[in-house]
Amino acid sequence: MPSQTLEQILEGRRSQPNQLIEVLQDIQANYGYISEEAMQVVSKGLGVPVMEVYRVASFYTAFRLKPSGKNVLTMCMGTACHVRGARLLLDQATGQLGVKPREVTPDGLFSIDHVNCLGACALGPIVTENGTYHHHMTPGKLRKLIGTLSHQAVEGK
Amino acid sequence: MLQHVNVNIDGANIRAVRGTSVLDAAIEYGICIPHLCHVPYLPDIGACRLCIVEHVVNGRSNVTTSCTLNVEEGMVILTNTDKIRQLRRNLAELLVAQAPNSRAIQDIALRCGVKEVRYPFRNEDCVLCGRCVRVCTEVWRARAIGFVGRGKERHVDYPFGIRPEFCKQCGNCVQVCPMTIPPCDGPMKPGEEYLCGKCESQLMLADETPDHCVWCKLGEGFTCGRYVQ
Numbered sequence: 026m027p028s029q030t031l032e033q034i035l036e037g038r039r040s041q042p043n044q045l046i047e048v049l050q051d052i053q054a055n056y057g058y059i060s061e062e063a064m065q066v067v068s069k070g071l072g073v074p075v076m077e078v079y080r081v082a083s084f085y086t087a088f089r090l091k092p093s094g095k096n097v098l099t100m101c102m103g104t105a106c107h108v109r110g111a112r113l114l115l116d117q118a119t120g121q122l123g124v125k126p127r128e129v130t131p132d133g134l135f136s137i138d139h140v141n142c143l144g145a146c147a148l149g150p151i152v153t154e155n156g157t158y159h160h161h162m163t164p165g166k167l168r169k170l171i172g173t174l175s176h177q178a179v180e181g182k
Numbered sequence: 183m184l185q186h187v188n189v190n191i192d193g194a195n196i197r198a199v200r201g202t203s204v205l206d207a208a209i210e211y212g213i214c215i216p217h218l219c220h221v222p223y224l225p226d227i228g229a230c231r232l233c234i235v236e237h238v239v240n241g242r243s244n245v246t247t248s249c250t251l252n253v254e255e256g257m258v259i260l261t262n263t264d265k266i267r268q269l270r271r272n273l274a275e276l277l278v279a280q281a282p283n284s285r286a287i288q289d290i291a292l293r294c295g296v297k298e299v300r301y302p303f304r305n306e307d308c309v310l311c312g313r314c315v316r317v318c319t320e321v322w323r324a325r326a327i328g329f330v331g332r333g334k335e336r337h338v339d340y341p342f343g344i345r346p347e348f349c350k351q352c353g354n355c356v357q358v359c360p361m362t363i364p365p366c367d368g369p370m371k372p373g374e375e376y377l378c379g380k381c382e383s384q385l386m387l388a389d390e391t392p393d394h395c396v397w398c399k400l401g402e403g404f405t406c407g408r409y410v411q
Contacts, residue, residue, distance in 0.1 A: 064341075075325075076326065076328040076340075076341045077325065078341075079328070079330065079341045080328045080329055080330060083330045083331050083332070084331065085332075086332070
């Protein structure tokens with residue numbers, strides 16, 4: 026549940042175009058993504074053209090424009106992880122789940138993300154699952170991880 | 183009261199109006215600096231990089247875009263050195279590779295002396311010159327279109343991909359777009375990365391007078407500063 030509504034986020038920042046990125050960050054933190062409606066409200070609230078809001082939101086990879094899945098798998102694509110086969114991990118995940126990076130599976134359970142570095146290069150290749158780091162990943166381990174997570178989701182229901 | 187400064191462009195002493203860009207001063211004087219993203223009535227952003235020149239300061243030269251460089255007293259500019267020609271040809275090649283099916287791009291390539299394109303053709307319809315975005319933002323203050331995304335996903339789009347109500351469909355974005363000029367009869371195709379005979383026959387002209395404005399067809403197509411003035 027969002028802890029702050031859009032109104033609360035915009036409180037005290039109205040008509041201040043320079044607050045755009047901070048507002049978008051807060052929306053991202055509270056809702057998990059930035060919806061079209063939210064962008065319209067932000068545009069009105071801050072007095073920034075809606076095109077500008079959309080441009081900024083689409084430019085930074087930190088902002089998601091679509092809701093993320095229940096389990097977010099983040100692949101590290103940094104140099105150290107790359108040379109140890111991060112590409113294989115990404116292929117494994119996209120192949121197994123049938124979605125492209127930054128997309129959500131139709132059942133809403135998984136979404137795949139890739140980032141440029143997670144800052145733990147010695148432990149690479151790294152995959153994080155909802156913020157939990159999994160080090161020295163292999164395509165096999167990743168397949169099991171995705172399997173366990175989807176099992177948990179089924180049982181959880 | 184207009185103030186003037188003396189600028190030296192390619193050895194010619196030019197009395198230019200203070201506050202204008204080097205590109206404008208050169209065009210007014212009849213020196214051809216190829217350009218694509220520059221539109222006389224819009225602020226310049228230096229997106230296409232085609233108008234690069236050498237700016238000599240204390241015997242050292244900086245390569246910079248002339249459209250974003252304002253004239254200053256005693257400035258020395260070289261627009262047509264070997265280094266600049268080489269860089270410019272490379273830029274033109276990249277533009278052709280991105281969008282070969284436009285007369286404006288073909289003409290620019292011709293003007294910059296492109297004989298062969300060394301890059302794989304992408305056959306896109308946009309070179310991201312930003313003319314449409316700037317005309318919408320600066321002239322009409324509509325901001326109905328803008329750049330979306332980042333890096334290789336950057337493209338021009340409406341907010342959320344849907345034409346907003348405040349877009350009056352004035353068509354100015356289409357008018358300034360260099361891609362709307364139909365290509366010549368022999369456009370470059372994938373696998374045939376060279377100029378067709380028609381363009382090649384005109385290469386002589388570009389070779390012989392690389393630094394003079396020859397009122398080329400190029401300008402007609404995409405509103406070269408010369409044609410608007």
